[in-house]
Amino acid sequence: MKKIFFRSIMLRYIVSYVAVMAVLFIGVGIYVNNSYASAIRARIVEENTNRLSALRIQHEEKLSSLINIANQISLSPYITPFKLKENALKAYYLKEHLHSYNADSFYDQLYIVFHDDDYLYSSNTSISLDIYTEKLMYYEGITPDFLTSLLRKNDGEICILPSTSVRSVLTSDTNKNMVTVIIPLRLSGRYIVGNAVFLIHDNSYQRMFNDEIHQVRNMYIFSGESLISAKRPIDVPDEVILKEISGVEGSINRNITLPDGRKYILFAQRGSLLDLCYVSLIPQETLQMQTARSRLAFSLFLLLLTVPCGLLTVYFANRHVRPIKEIQKSIGDEITSGDGFSAIKKGIETLKGQNMALHIRLDESKEVCRADFVRKFVKCRFPSREQAVNAASSLGMDIDREFYCVALISALPPEKKGLELLHALFADNEDVHGYGMEILEQEQYLFVLFSDSEETIETWINRAKITLSALDNEVVIAVSSFHSDFSEATNAYFEASTAYDNRFVMGNEHVLWFSDVSSAAKDIEPFTENYLDGFRRALYAGDANALHDRIDELFQILKTKKFSLFAFRIIYNEMISMLLNKYLSYDGVSEQSTKYYDIFELSRCRRISDLTEILRQLCNDILVKEEQNLPDEDPVIGKVIDYIRENYTDPGLSMGTIASMHGMSAANLSLKYKEQTGMYPSEYLLLLRMEKAKELLSETDMSIQDIGTTVGYYDSSSFIRRFKQHMGVTPAKYRTLMKNVT
């Protein structure tokens, strides 16, 4: 049962609601019980006191209006006392005058009687007193004589007769109870000349007693000891009331208990006229009933209140429960398993877990996005700077800086956490913002660095170099030039890439700045061809020493100069192809030797020493093969070579001279020489002279002119022209370069 009960969220809501309502109900009930009785009593007292006041005011207003009428009649010029028998005309006018007082509906009849005359007058008739009292007016319990004495009353006091059954043809209804009010008429307001007699229908009083408050209530108007009029639905002896109100001044209310035990609340107010006292009486049951009714009404109200509240609770519970169920469903949870709240808790925990995972993924994907952005940036996929900046800022990247450059960094093994280190470095330096990606196939990290100053970037790069080198001393960092225009990003990348590729020639001890690479390349490119020429001659001459010198020379150049990769590749290709051609021409050379030509083998060369090692190895192999194949050589050519080596400083040495010395034509010699050594004898001569010149240029302080003469030129201008053709630079420039390197 308990299980079922707590399973439904709806039921929980309802139970909670019922519990709250019950508490409210009991609380309010207790409060109402304690305070309602007195509040209702106060209300009833107020209600009845007000009602009684209203009655008093109304009645006294009516009486005042009667007194006013009497006063008006007193002051009327028609009202000088007269005797009808002597002056019927006056009686006629009086009667007519009285018509004007018919408008007041409070009283039924108005009679005027003068003390000196025997007649009464109304607006309808004159009546002699005796006919009035004896024949036309039958007051129950009042004798004609007493009535006459009342009509003749001359004490100047207002007199009010209690409601009495009056049977008369003169009144509009017969056999009706009438209250009679006799008010003295004072001539000119002073001398009492007669009385105005008002007959008031008891109905007029009953109308005053009627009210909208639906309570059983007795109402009384007493004048002194006599009851003027009353409405008595409750049977209570008048004497009891009279006793209670004797001596009452002002307004009172009190509880009274009859001898038979019935209890009532009595309200009384003393009027200002005629010793009038206004009384109302309600049973205490009324109070109790009202209290009970109010309680009941309040309870009903609360009960009724529970209905819409309940509906609202169910409605809102439903609103809550439905999505919860849907959530449960969507979580894929068993809805019946456990109660809804546990399911929600469980669901939320699941969601929390999922959310965290999602966040992690999102963070990762952010990196991916950033990498993607970097890729796009580098490919210049953003039409404008602004779009690039916006795209970046949406990824939390701040690229809106004055300068940027692209850095390529050789990837470190994962365990060394190179990337994390770099990110830490970025985090340390607020002025440099770097965003990167890993180029897996190149085993590189690509970073685009943004900053407002070039120096900051340089500083950062140097720091990075130091930091990374601590992990791996072979780390390569290549950096493009500084750019401001985002549309140059691709260029920047190529610059970095170029710089990176130059590691072979420039080594990895320092940061590879593209600016360095490019400036060095410009100087060195013309030199490339001449160097290769010399290398080839040494190779074909089979001069191992010369070869090794060339290789050392290359090592020196590469080590000291910042070769462009392009230039380096030309040299490398030429050298390798030269070597391989030579090498592969020998028998029994395995194809394995071609490995030196493999670009990957090349890319594995991290240091220049690796490269020169390979070259040296290959050269040695060739020279070994060369020695094995020497028998095939023409001995004349060998002699020619030697001759040339010995006499190359002679300016007069020419191919004709040499050919004639060896008994051949110059053309034949050249062809044979070319066939055997791979070059013409003139080329070899030039190579020797240039090598000697270079040696002298770099190692001596001899003048250019002297060197020219020394190596076999008549004049320096021919030497300079030849040198420049061979080396790409003038001898002076060459000397400067070589000095700088050292």
Add this chain to the structure above:
Amino acid sequence: MKKALIVLLIAVMVLSAACTPVIQPSGDGKEGDGAPATAPAQSKDGKISDKKITLRAFQYVLENQQVDFDNMWFYKELEEKTNIHIEWELVKDGDWNTKLNLMFASGEWPDMILRGDIDIEEYGVNQKILVPLDDYIEQYMPNYHSRLYLNDANVSIPASDGKMYYIGNLTAQNINHESHWFINKTWLDKLNLEIPKTVDELTNVLRAFRDNDMNGNGEKDEIPMSAGGLTNHIQGVYTYFSQFGVPLQYFVYGCIDDNNKVVFPGYMPGFRDACEWLNLCYKEGLLDPEAITQDSNVWGTKMNAGRVGYTTYLRLINTALTPDTAANYVSILPPASKHGAKVARILEVPSIGAALTVANKHIPETLMWLDAQLETETMMVSYNGPLREGGPIEPTMKINDAGKYEILYVPENNELYNYIPVYHAQFFAPGDYYFKIYEMPPHRVERFEYSKEYEAAGVLEKNSYVYLQRLVKIPNDESIEISRLYNEIDKFMQESITNFITNGVTDSVWQEFLNTAKAVGVDRYIEIYQKAYDNYLLANK
């Protein structure tokens, strides 16, 4: 959100419905605006309404009758039958005009006004407080409608705009005058005097009555000649002017002479003589000094006290007079002066039975309630007393062998008024209908005989003032003028006559009377009536 709002609204509605008292629509919401109302659903048992309807009635009451409508047997029976309860406001004859006008002016109009005279032109045509009933009568008042056109009874009812603003009240009796002359035959016999035929003879008889302790009580309390007020058309001082050829009444201060000329009674030759004779009687103590001021009750008290020798009155049987008193009197022709006698002739045209005000929200029910009273048996009972056993008194009527309602007896001392409205009842019986169903009772026969007698004696005026009062049509604007002039002339005549009676008529006073008559617009008043009467004659040639 919207749903939530709706739910909240429903909740609030439920709450407010629970917390506020249910207000029942009052009445049926139909305004008494004069448009034909929808027919009320009459319940199967003949009741007009299933639900008790309360209507307020402003009811005229005769001056000299004791009435208690609230407890009247007839109306209790009627309420039982119709399920309509009436709250009565009873207004005595003497207060009628004042209270009626006050009521109209107050704006607190009752649902209906019963039996008293109303200025139809003013309150119907002009102020439109009364409801025109033409559209309702045929549908809701079949009894009334079936008799309305008999004996041309309908002719006098429409107002100047042609609409019927009231339900008529008519008791055809074949009578031609109202007031009749009576002398105390016992006293005459005591004095061995003849019935006086002339004013002079009458004066002497009155003197004899004065001087001879006629009632033998040793007191000089005899009243040789009495009257119940000045203007009362049955027993007022005005009736005595007939002895001087002036058929004076207060309904219209105009008489139509034999030549169809409308004449102001004050200008008639006998008027001054009449005033002088009345002054003589007043001075000599022949006329009750209270004659001018007392009402019919006081007059009746004096009559029944056996103190009066000569008076005018309606009839002797079944009136305010006790049979003992009535037995002392005999009917005489009015003693004539040198101007001859001329008694006001009446025409039997309907008076006002009921008029409805626009405050009435139950017009159909009200008319059905009125018509229920005009159903023949109910109507006869309302006037004459119970027909069947089980009433408050022994049946006073039966249906005789001829199939007519016949009076069995008339209770003494107007006892009938305790149970039935009698004169105050709704009654509509034109001659052709009435004489077929009704066997004339003695008191009816009495007046019928007097009428024959007076007609034969030629003491009736030739043309009745009723033409002017009820039959001529006066256009609305002139009707207002007539109304204003009437008020002036009525006051002027009452004051003048009272003055003449109490102070005598000197030439100067008489001249002043003539001057004032002119000043208050008597000539214009007569002119309007003359024109209207001429038109009437032309139309009815």
